[in-house]
Amino acid sequence: MSQSPRRVRTSSAVLPTDGRRQNLSLVLQTLRRLGPTSRAQLAREVGVTKVTMSDLVAELIEGGRVLDVGPAEHGGAGRRATLVDLDRGRLLTLALDLSVPARLKAAVLDITGAVVVLEEREADVDATQGRGLDPAVVIELVRSTIARSPAPVLGIGIGTPGLVDRHGTVRAAPNLGWTDVPLRELVAEATGLPVLVCNDSDAATQAELSTSPGSEDMVLVHVGRGVGCGIVTGGRRVAGAHHAAGEIGHVTVGTDGGEQCPCGKRGCLETWLSVPRLRAALDAADPEEGRAVVEAGGERLGVALAPLVAALDLSEVVLAGPEELLAPVVPVLERTLSARLLEDPEHPLSVRLAGSPQDIVLRGAAALVLWDRLGVV
Structure with missing residues (x-):
């Protein structure tokens, strides 16, 4: 698997001889952000000369990444600039x-x-x-x-x-x-x-980073059939020594046993918190029984996450999954983490749902x- 991407600033161009691939990437990122743009504006945004930008755009057009989309609608005196854009239909x-x-x-x-x-x-x-x-x-x-x-x-x-x-x-x-x-x-x-x-x-986690540019230090918990999390510090995902950072679903939470897990152990986190379990709680005939499932799941998740949040000094805990199932878990998780972490009034921990959970x-x-x-x- 490729290295975890950092956020790349569009003002961080380097000399073509040292990083032509990076400059090509910066052009693509700028077009993705701005849409149809002139070569002159691209040169200003990326921080290279107009001649260098013309050369970069020509290479991207030849490679099928970019295409000319016609003249700008408005312009000053003289000929209107020709705009280029991503060849979105081919990327x-x-x-x-x-x-x-x-x-x-x-x-x-x-x-x-x-x-x-x-x-x-x-x-x-x-x-x-x-x-x-x-x-x-x-x-x-x-x-x-x-x-x-x-x-x-x-x-x-x-x-x-x-x-x-x-x-x-x-x-x-x-x-x-x-x-x-x-x-x-x-x-x-x-x-x-x-x-x-x-x-x-x-x-x-990578999807959430793409839609939440301010999230530099967070743990995202993805709840589906099981539970896992992605960890971000300094705007970059943490992989771990064996590419297994965040695999918390099969961590035993508590010493009071629990249900049998497909992994063979008892009381794994995902036996307490999962989409099937929360769905059953939502559909339960007895509302009190449903609330007890949500409480138990949120508390066990807080037990698992508190040491991680404290050790890495994270600022956000994000839940990703069906919103109607996870929304009731948020206050339980927030309360559990508050009880287990040293409070910092100046930098309170944010517990929230993912910004764009769909797909x-x-x-x-x-x-x-x-x-x-x-x-x-």
């Missing part, structure tokens, strides 16, 4: 979300993160009964979605539950019934395309492909 990525094993999602997204094609596939998966996800189902979904894409895709990004190493092998994903599945290799061989595989919570894993996986292929975040 497509394919993303997969495996966070809900029984309902897999794949999408083709454009460079803005908009979904162009969406496919879903039901799968008969129940790891507790020995029915794991067949990787062939994932490959078939990839092929089917690619066939519907209006143009070739730059690459494939996959967000999956479990531990994923730097080679894109899923070392352990109890909810999928997977151990040492070489997912990147399997999909790359089947498609001939560049493939990135990451934990689904890391993908969700958050798909958008994050696509964003990682854009960074890897184009240097665009």
